[in-house]
Amino acid sequence: PGDGTVDIVVSDTGGGIPSSALPHIFERFYVVDPARARGPSGTGLGLSIVKHIIEAHGGxxxxxxxxxxxxxxxxxxxxAG
Structure with missing residues (x-):
């Protein structure tokens, strides 16, 4: 963005995330209502791991x-640099 930072942006065109769930999606083991899933539900760890890694690098x-x-x-x- 020109301020000494780098953005990594990932977007999808899926069903979206309910606004009530957004504050919680980075919590360990949090899973949005499994009834909304089209396939097998995850463990609720992926976004928590992403947040941990990004914050560990000052992001x-x-x-x-x-x-x-x-x-x-x-x-x-x-x-960097």
Whole structure:
């Protein structure tokens, strides 16, 4: 973004994440209502691990989503050098 940081942005076009779940998705073992899943549900560890790794490197991670339009995840890290 021009401020000495690097953004990694991942977006999807899935069903989205309910606004009530967004504050919790980076918590260990948190799983959004399994009844909404199209396939096998996860363990609730993936986003927690992402947050831990990004923060261990001095970065931040955030998620934005609207039901029916998918989700966008942004990891911001300090650029090397």
């Amino acid at each position: 931040t991670v955030e998620a934005k989503s609207e039901l029916g339009t998918g989700a966008t995840f942004r990891c911001r890290l300090v650029a």
